[in-house]
Amino acid sequence: MHAKQTTAPFSEYTPLPGTFDEVFEARDKPREAFAATVSLINAMGAAELRTRQRLAGKALLTGGITFNVYGDRRGGVERIFPFDVIPRIVAAEDWEHIDSGLSQRIRALNMFLADVYGDQRIIAEGHVPRDVVESSTGFLEKMVGVRPPGGVYVQVAGIDLIRGADGRFLVLEDNLRTPSGVSYVLENRAVMKRVLAPVLSKIDIRPVDEYPSRLRNAISSLAPERAGDHPRVVVLTPGPYNSAYFEHTFLARRMGCDLVCPTDLFVHDDTVFVKTTAGPQRVDVIYRRIDDDFLDPEAFRADSLLGVRGIVRAYARGNVTLANGIGNGVADDKGVYPYVPAMIRFYLSEEPILGQVETYHCENAAERDHVLQNLASMVTKDVNGSGGYGMLIGPRAAPAEIEEFRQRIKQRPRSYIAQPLVELSACPTWLGDRIAPRRVDLRPFIVTGRSTWVLPGGLTRVALAEGSYVVNSSQGGGSKDTWVLQR
Amino acid sequence: MISRVAECCFWLHRHAERAESMARLLRVNRSFLLDVNLPEFSRWWPVVIVSGEQERFAEQHPDESARNDGELVQQYLTWDEKCPVSVIGSVYWARENARTIRDAISLEMWESINGFWHWLRRGQGRRLYGRDRDAFYQRVKESVALFQGVCHNTMLHEEPFDFMRLGMLLERAGQTARILDVKFHLLGPSTSEADSPVEAAQWVALLRSCSAEQSYLRRHRRLAGAHVARFLLSEPLFPRSVFHCLERALNFLSRISKSSGRGDASSEKLAALVESVRVRAGEQLTGAPLHEELTRIIDTTMDVCAAIHRDYFDPSLPLDEQAA
Structure with a gap:
């Protein structure tokens, strides 16, 4: 036992066959850019790594870096998002490619939103079918003709990237409404500085800490004109029992602005006010973490208890800036996703820098037939599903599940897309007694105000179960710190 | 500041203060019972x-004998999560308020209260409770003291801080008044100035329940019921006396009123209460008059809290009135 503890943690590491390994080219052969990190961790030894992994868990718990799981009698149990001390590392030149690809994609998606809620040129010119847009549950008729300040709809985006067997980064999905997870990026780094300082001090990586001030500056730059030089910015949360409440408090604290609940706000004369101990005060910019549907019982779901009555009117009048804008769901609809490369070509006259996963939309009869014939080898997704729910992974599904999806697709073809199974890349991961390859994805965050900025790194989620492809925290996923190497 | 956040600041510190006060009370009572021989009904009830x-206790433990069961009472007031003033209940609510306003409190405060909560909740606290009860209650007191100290040393001393102190001081004033009043309720009014040995032990226990024994002895050489009562009620420089707490609370409330430009009603009420306690500071109150005075103070403090609520936590909205 003792002999095993003092061995180098990577000494028995074997990459998964047929899968791109983020760190190792082959057994005992780390990629050149990562060799230094591997040898530093090896020098630390397995016993030390185990201690440091335990310290990380404790730091996360004391720090309350948790998400809420519903169902407990007191409104929810808090869990830490399992964290792995082995970092995911991205080489500098890979990052440059990702950075420019994401900026390009966000520019196009913003222009798409401005267009579908404006003149709808892209539809008129036949690049995106009208019914694909209009049948999207994210398309909000009421928002047609409303133009947000600066024409920016997507101030914050989280775009999920995966890496196929050939190592190419591909866009898996766009999250343009209220993407979450950025607090873990910052907290994971803070924890790594505590527990892996000997390694971090010798590896030159790009910092992530400026995210909150970048976000605040970006959304402040889009404030209504009357707000002047010092707009009042607030973060709007559904409340303490929301699963991402930790993140909402984290962002408010780090952005240096107030965190408010819907009941703290009210609308008078198409202007949003916050109730303070000094009386009502005008609010100019709201970074809101409440979905469109629940935002305003007057405009959308009348049964919403989370909303602020009249806020949509204030927004439409240009009296308050909302980040993100209302109606973004049409642009991150999984049924609209296949058309994003066409958007990039149409609006920017550029070729897409980042590839994406080949996608079949079941609404199209020919594509549907292909999907129905190949269900057993494809990944099929409900276009309205998220968090790893409403998904069929053909090669791993029982025949009965496949049959069930076949029936569902036939009943509601608009609701389903299918993609070939991508062999997600794997990253060395500490399993308590050894390091083994586990599959990962990457969610970078993109902030847009008067210009666009990509947070160097992002949230690496890892499927902790052996052989699993599902990285979602609700389904046994964990996270890693993501290191983007300095050039 | 946001009204809801102000309310959370206020309650965060009320609950933290309650946890500490409960731990102190239970600890002192344990040691007191080792010194004197009391009839069973006067031991824990x-x-x-x-x-x-x-x-609530009688509802959960309808059997009359439960009242005399020291272990049961301690268990209830320490660990019962349904009891809002139990140690664990108070810490739960303190932490819940802290969690709600994490962005408004310092990181150190959050880590302090959150670490304390996990210590209580995850077995370590229970193990210490089983092994060394005194050390357990001591640890609770220290954890709250740490939390309050960290707050004092890491928060900006502006409005949120003022609401925290206000909550802590009003809670503390009420606790001291209630502890003093229980003497009337169960131990019965003092019979004479020359108190019996048992009664003397009770007065010492009372002082210890307020961490006041040493301070008292610096002011008075002799233990006498009337002196103890006066000390806990009106000694201006003792940090747990009713008068001191109320006067300090008024200081914070006045600051809040000034910085927000509102809230005259609550400040006026509190100022009147402070003045009324000051006026009677020279009186040697015992027995029924003391009970009446304490009842008046407790009730008026509750009125003040209600006025604070109206002034700051749930103010009417002038804009709505215009619209109507």
């Missing part, structure tokens, strides 16, 4: 009364 938990 007074502690339940001071906590205002007679009804």
